[in-house]
Amino acid sequence: MKLLCIAGFLGSGKTTVLLELARTMTQTGLQLAIVENEIGDVGVDGGYVREAGLPVQELFGGCICCTLQTGLVETLRALEAQYAPDWVVVEPTGLAAPGDLMKTVRTYMPQIARSRVLTLVDAGRWEMLQQVVEPLITAQLEAADVIAVNKIDQVDEAVVARIEEVVRRANATAAIRRVSAVSGSGLGDLQGCLL
Amino acid sequence: MANEALYQQRAERIEKAVRCEPVDLIPTLFMGQAFAPRWMGMTTAQYCTDPEGACAATLGTLERLGDVDGVNLWSVGYHTVNLSTQWLSKVLMPGKDLPDDALWQVVERETMTLEDYDAIAADGWQPFLESFLPKVVDMEMFQAHMGWLVNEYPHQLEKFKAAGYVPVVGGISTIPFEVLCGGRSMNSFFMDLYRDPARVKAALDAMVPAMVENAIAACALSGIPRAWLGGWRSASAMLAPKLWDEFVWPYYYDISMALIEKGITPVLHWDQDWTRDLARLKELPARTCILNPDGMTDIRKAKELLDGHMAIMGDLPAAILSVGTPDDVYAYIEALVRDVGPTGLILCPGCDGPIDSKPENFEAFVAASREFGRVS
Numbered sequence: 001m002k003l004l005c006i007a008g009f010l011g012s013g014k015t016t017v018l019l020e021l022a023r024t025m026t027q028t029g030l031q032l033a034i035v036e037n038e039i040g041d042v043g044v045d046g047g048y049v050r051e052a053g054l055p056v057q058e059l060f061g062g063c064i065c066c067t068l069q070t071g072l073v074e075t076l077r078a079l080e081a082q083y084a085p086d087w088v089v090v091e092p093t094g095l096a097a098p099g100d101l102m103k104t105v106r107t108y109m110p111q112i113a114r115s116r117v118l119t120l121v122d123a124g125r126w127e128m129l130q131q132v133v134e135p136l137i138t139a140q141l142e143a144a145d146v147i148a149v150n151k152i153d154q155v156d157e158a159v160v161a162r163i164e165e166v167v168r169r170a171n172a173t174a175a176i177r178r179v180s181a182v183s184g185s186g187l188g189d190l191q192g193c194l195l
Numbered sequence: 196m197a198n199e200a201l202y203q204q205r206a207e208r209i210e211k212a213v214r215c216e217p218v219d220l221i222p223t224l225f226m227g228q229a230f231a232p233r234w235m236g237m238t239t240a241q242y243c244t245d246p247e248g249a250c251a252a253t254l255g256t257l258e259r260l261g262d263v264d265g266v267n268l269w270s271v272g273y274h275t276v277n278l279s280t281q282w283l284s285k286v287l288m289p290g291k292d293l294p295d296d297a298l299w300q301v302v303e304r305e306t307m308t309l310e311d312y313d314a315i316a317a318d319g320w321q322p323f324l325e326s327f328l329p330k331v332v333d334m335e336m337f338q339a340h341m342g343w344l345v346n347e348y349p350h351q352l353e354k355f356k357a358a359g360y361v362p363v364v365g366g367i368s369t370i371p372f373e374v375l376c377g378g379r380s381m382n383s384f385f386m387d388l389y390r391d392p393a394r395v396k397a398a399l400d401a402m403v404p405a406m407v408e409n410a411i412a413a414c415a416l417s418g419i420p421r422a423w424l425g426g427w428r429s430a431s432a433m434l435a436p437k438l439w440d441e442f443v444w445p446y447y448y449d450i451s452m453a454l455i456e457k458g459i460t461p462v463l464h465w466d467q468d469w470t471r472d473l474a475r476l477k478e479l480p481a482r483t484c485i486l487n488p489d490g491m492t493d494i495r496k497a498k499e500l501l502d503g504h505m506a507i508m509g510d511l512p513a514a515i516l517s518v519g520t521p522d523d524v525y526a527y528i529e530a531l532v533r534d535v536g537p538t539g540l541i542l543c544p545g546c547d548g549p550i551d552s553k554p555e556n557f558e559a560f561v562a563a564s565r566e567f568g569r570v571s
Contacts, residue, residue, distance in 0.1 A: 010382040070517035108518045128389045134435045
């Protein structure tokens, strides 16, 4: 079983990207399961995921703070036992620091063959997020294997270039891609880079 | 030793730790709000709707664990009412919205409007709260909750004392940031901080007096001179320093000082990572507060900065209790005592022992704490 964690602040487009990735991954014959703990308005339980019959597990964290990590480990163990999927795609709350989450998973589930962290950057709200929650955004960038600058359709080229500069300073080794999850632009390339 | 004498000994041990004085044994506390009912064979649905039963499950857990000095926070009254009032949020209830033995779930949705900031600033916190609560709480349950606190809570506390266990927390509070961040939802609240900080700040300032008053009243009612001051949405790991300095720390400082002036010890129950700003705690008077991190803050850095100035309570991570082994627990507690003890340390689960904690890990926590925590 392999693990893909999709991180990013609330409203950065994680669910939209997840749904698109789920669609294309299952079309290539991969068995998928989904774990979500997003606290926004868009759930993954509708639309394509339901039609495809993919197992979706919701993570309950009580007051959504410290117990999230342990809930994830137990959930992954249950999914492995029940479905043995090729990939589990995890969408943690946009407030999660994926580094801590993955550290816990790697410690207690060493049998996971491969784990990848995709962090989405909200280009449309970059300035606001930098000024308000910069430590959280930086932590999400630092933990990433792949960083997707999303919503590039909402800003001009100069802004995207500036964002990429900051992103690169936070994480010198991650692959960086530009995408628009809503239009689908760049998602094919992103999937190739991730898997 | 008779329970009364045991209680006195344990209470004194905790007080010495708070004052960073030498102890015979490092105090050890239980905290596992959802673990206790499950271990005692009670559903979370019962736990949320039967306050006496919740107390009995907690006390039963202490007795089953045996040699602990007391309990940090546990469910007092109707648990989901506490959560709703703290975060101005609806809470999905086991037995009603969720299966009988599921974990309750705070719903992160916007319940407050932008105009509500103005109403709080103009009218004060208490009038706003009273008009707002029906949006997020079943008011019948709220009335039952308040009645229980006044009429029954003191009797329940006596049962803990009679059994020899120290209830550490007498009142529950937080800073205004945490409350309004819940009500607006994090996404909207953070945008409000960016777009209209003055409007937010006016509301935060207006909330402080009533929040202090409520915390003092709760401590007076319980007779326990310690108040839980929680936080995680306002953690250093979340917020940019400039905003933390303006919207977070001044409120922790002011509320803590107001409590300290009344002889109440603030228990700074800080979930998430607060390492960046730990040095600010030195601004509070020495030996008057407890820092209670959850395993994410660098507790060794806290010891380095606050040694002799502030007691540290923690911080066995939830992950170890839930998916670790007794050996993991032993290793963690041994290192914690070596690096952070023996003075000014109170051993406790970080944040809250999760619902699926392994009982053998809690037992190992108590055994390891007593083995490595013996000073003389």
